[in-house]
Amino acid sequence: PYQVLVVGQGPAGVSAAIYLARKGIRTGLVGERFGGQVNDTLAIENLISVPHTDGPKLAADLRAHASAYEIDIIDGVKATELVPGEQVEVKVGDEASLRADAVVLATGARWRHMNVPGEDEYRNKGVTYCPHCDGPLFKGKDVAVIGGGNSGAEAALDLAGVARHVTVLEFAPTCKADQILLDRLDASPNVDILTNAAASEVVGDGSQVTALRYTDRASGQPHELALDGIFVQIGLVPNTEWLKGVVGLDNRGQIVVDAKGATDVPRVFAAGDCTDVPYKQIVVATGAGATAGLSSWESLIRTAVP
Numbered sequence: 001p002y003q004v005l006v007v008g009q010g011p012a013g014v015s016a017a018i019y020l021a022r023k024g025i026r027t028g029l030v031g032e033r034f035g036g037q038v039n040d041t042l043a044i045e046n047l048i049s050v051p052h053t054d055g056p057k058l059a060a061d062l063r064a065h066a067s068a069y070e071i072d073i074i075d076g077v078k079a080t081e082l083v084p085g086e087q088v089e090v091k092v093g094d095e096a097s098l099r100a101d102a103v104v105l106a107t108g109a110r111w112r113h114m115n116v117p118g119e120d121e122y123r124n125k126g127v128t129y130c131p132h133c134d135g136p137l138f139k140g141k142d143v144a145v146i147g148g149g150n151s152g153a154e155a156a157l158d159l160a161g162v163a164r165h166v167t168v169l170e171f172a173p174t175c176k177a178d179q180i181l182l183d184r185l186d187a188s189p190n191v192d193i194l195t196n197a198a199a200s201e202v203v204g205d206g207s208q209v210t211a212l213r214y215t216d217r218a219s220g221q222p223h224e225l226a227l228d229g230i231f232v233q234i235g236l237v238p239n240t241e242w243l244k245g246v247v248g249l250d251n252r253g254q255i256v257v258d259a260k261g262a263t264d265v266p267r268v269f270a271a272g273d274c275t276d277v278p279y280k281q282i283v284v285a286t287g288a289g290a291t292a293g294l295s296s297w298e299s300l301i302r303t304a305v306p
């Protein structure tokens, strides 16, 4: 058995594992896809002290850094159940299980997609999910934000300062964002809000997005909006389905952690996009991974020697 098992090989999990290995802790680092969401991005320009990198390179760098330590890296492992106890058990696949004195959960999240034609084809070619990451690419351009909740409204306000024009499309008859954000949007001269708007297709010229088709749900009329970028902001889904009923989750399915990354299960810690930490970013996830790694180490040195 491991002293600490880290589940998830994205920035948060890799960071936790490196901090643990540097303490001489016997550490396992398992996950489905090394690098996590980082693999899905092209340019990364907000990893502080690294002015520019890209997803595949950062994923390879994360692996190289982890491999420089005695970390037991096991790829292609899907955790399916967590069983708390004296030793925490993590079931993987149908039959196998791994045990450890403490566990760090770092299974990340995935962005909810519109599931319309063209969305996948034009991903990173105008279709994006992260205003903090990709907003600056659309300086002086016309963009749409899909979703009128708080994330969509914040994205629109963010983009209004960069883009030429922003159109917010909300599926429901009203936007669900907080009133203060909606007031700010109303006061922004280059932002329009369309409610009852169901996105139906992303249109492009083969290399870049050129338009978005949507249906006005009130009239049934189809429309086409010419634009350069589409920011999809309809929810970030944490990869925590397998923890339901065992580890405390909030109403969005995010693992609830305290300032030390502790969950409500003894010796089970969590970090990164799978938790209720505000802001889902690489630097935030690596910082939280360090915290959870150090906290799990501390929980071991405070456990009585049998």
Ligand code: FAD
Residues within 6 Å of the ligand: 007, 008, 009, 010, 011, 012, 013, 030, 031, 032, 033, 034, 035, 036, 037, 038, 040, 041, 042, 043, 044, 045, 046, 047, 077, 078, 079, 080, 106, 107, 108, 109, 110, 111, 129, 130, 132, 133, 134, 239, 242, 271, 272, 273, 274, 280, 281, 282, 283, 285
């Ligand atoms: P993840 O990166 O999601 O990693 C989760 C890990 O857990 C993966 O290894 C996954 O395979 C594994 N896993 C999931 N479920 C299980 C399971 N049941 N069993 C075992 N393993 C499991 N952030 C920035 O700071 N700058 C950017 O420019 C930027 N651009 C982005 C662009 C895109 C397209 C996307 C999708 C995200 C972007 N982000 C960016 C956000 C950033 O990628 C995330 O905040 C960060 O990767 C979160 O790290 P994490 O380790 O918490 O989770």
